[in-house]
Amino acid sequence: MVFMYRLVKAKTFRLLTSPVPVPYISRQICSGLLSIRKMNGGKDSASEDSISGRANSTSLCRDFAGGAAIKLRPSPDCIDRRECRGAVETSSNSLGVRHGSFGKRRSMIDLRSEQRSGDGNSSKFRNKNIPARVKRSKSGQSYRKPDEGANHVAPFDICLSGSRDSTVLKSLQEMEENQENVEHPIEESGGQGVLRPGMVLLKRYISLGDQIEMVKTCREIGLGPGGFYRPGYKNGAKLRLQMMCLGLNWDPETRKYEDQSPADGCKPPCIPRKFNQLVETAIQDAHGLLGKDCTLSNVEDMLPAMSPDICIVNFYTTTGRLGLHQDRDESSESLDKGLPVVSFSVGDSAEFLYGDQRDVNKADKVVLESGDVLIFGGKSRHIFHGVTSVIPDSAPKALIEETRLRPGRLNLTFRQY
Numbered sequence: 001m002v003f004m005y006r007l008v009k010a011k012t013f014r015l016l017t018s019p020v021p022v023p024y025i026s027r028q029i030c031s032g033l034l035s036i037r038k039m040n041g042g043k044d045s046a047s048e049d050s051i052s053g054r055a056n057s058t059s060l061c062r063d064f065a066g067g068a069a070i071k072l073r074p075s076p077d078c079i080d081r082r083e084c085r086g087a088v089e090t091s092s093n094s095l096g097v098r099h100g101s102f103g104k105r106r107s108m109i110d111l112r113s114e115q116r117s118g119d120g121n122s123s124k125f126r127n128k129n130i131p132a133r134v135k136r137s138k139s140g141q142s143y144r145k146p147d148e149g150a151n152h153v154a155p156f157d158i159c160l161s162g163s164r165d166s167t168v169l170k171s172l173q174e175m176e177e178n179q180e181n182v183e184h185p186i187e188e189s190g191g192q193g194v195l196r197p198g199m200v201l202l203k204r205y206i207s208l209g210d211q212i213e214m215v216k217t218c219r220e221i222g223l224g225p226g227g228f229y230r231p232g233y234k235n236g237a238k239l240r241l242q243m244m245c246l247g248l249n250w251d252p253e254t255r256k257y258e259d260q261s262p263a264d265g266c267k268p269p270c271i272p273r274k275f276n277q278l279v280e281t282a283i284q285d286a287h288g289l290l291g292k293d294c295t296l297s298n299v300e301d302m303l304p305a306m307s308p309d310i311c312i313v314n315f316y317t318t319t320g321r322l323g324l325h326q327d328r329d330e331s332s333e334s335l336d337k338g339l340p341v342v343s344f345s346v347g348d349s350a351e352f353l354y355g356d357q358r359d360v361n362k363a364d365k366v367v368l369e370s371g372d373v374l375i376f377g378g379k380s381r382h383i384f385h386g387v388t389s390v391i392p393d394s395a396p397k398a399l400i401e402e403t404r405l406r407p408g409r410l411n412l413t414f415r416q417y
């Protein structure tokens with residue numbers, strides 16, 4: 001009896017003092033295995049290719065030495081960004097970009113609100129020398145965790161926090177149904193068509209569904225390594241926009257393309273393959289428009305085709321703007337050939353100026369609306385251009401409801417280095 005009592009007491013003691021109950025441990029291992037299987041065989045891994053363009057990508061990233069391109073390498077290198085100054089905990093699997101998908105509707109609205117920078121000016125406090133640690137959240141998204149005590153600011157979030165209205169899906173469906181050609185509606189509306197030799201505007205070209213996915217994808221990438229920050233010029237002045245570069249990083253301070261972001265030292269994320277496909281189709285459709293002019297024997301003489309390996313993503317709040325400038329930091333080969341810049345506008349409309357001189361009074365003006373694609377190459381490759389104002393409350397309602405994009409405008413410009 002005494003022996004039995006001691007035995008029971010000893011077992012009970014061991015159970016009570018054991019740090020983790022055995023059945024609990026095995027449950028954890030099982031669920032771990034389950035989630036690994038799900039990631040490898042389920043939708044998540046299938047979606048990797050669609051966003052990173054990894055498997056069949058034609059996009060290339062460059063190695064730079066002292067600012068000069070020395071060799072081209074395939075896109076997986078721009079996904080594996082472990083070399084970035086602070087992303088010590090990043091593995092190729094942990095980058096949110098690889099788990100997102102352009103084609104897959106996944107809500108990004110529940111991302112951690114405490115990681116948000118709040119307003120368009122906060123990234124000016126980001127200390128270039130303080131690394132941001134990249135962590136992975138339960139949902140598989142990567143985000144930066146500010147180091148203890150560091151004066152670090154998380155990337156700018158182009159979307160607002162909060163839940164989505166349940167009526168939104170309905171209004172989205174209605175809008176899609178009302179679009180005559182959901183794929184690429186080329187309408188004969190104001191400003192549409194050839195603005196000048198080599199400059200073509202495709203009005204409301206990007207479908208609402210694609211605009212929504214574009215915002216969600218940019219948000220997801222923009223919150224990770226190499227994400228949105230507020231860049232500055234050499235003289236210390238800040239640009240009136242938030243920027244993120246894909247493929248290669250363009251630094252307004254050095255006016256050079258480099259393979260790391262000055263904000264966090266990370267390699268620029270890759271351009272999602274779906275973005276590149278849209279660019280290529282837009283150029284083909286622009287050629288279709290140019291081809292209507294019977295005097296042109298070869299449309300490519302006026303507007304060469306290109307495969308983008310750089311995408312500069314700008315987000316302008318309603319007070320954002322961009323002074324008149326030329327895009328001339330791509331390779332001299334690209335510039336000499338007149339390979340075009342292709343610009344996507346999403347969100348609020350903006351007044352866009354363009355002309356042959358850096359003079360606002362001599363420039364022409366066009367309003368770029370959500371879904372518009374502007375292409376300038378050939379003889380127009382070196383035009384001066386800029387954004388004078390963003391028109392508040394002009395974005396499609398369903399876009400805002402579905403994405404909670406902040407008031408302002410998202411602009412993506414694609415180029416070939």
Ligand SMILES: O=C(O)CCC(=O)C(=O)O
Pocket residue numbers: 312314322327343352368385386387411413
């Ligand atoms: O926002 C725009 O429409 C133009 C952006 C631009 O010119 C640039 O990023 O170089």
Ligand SMILES: [Fe+2]
Pocket residue numbers: 325326327385
């Ligand atoms: Fe530009």
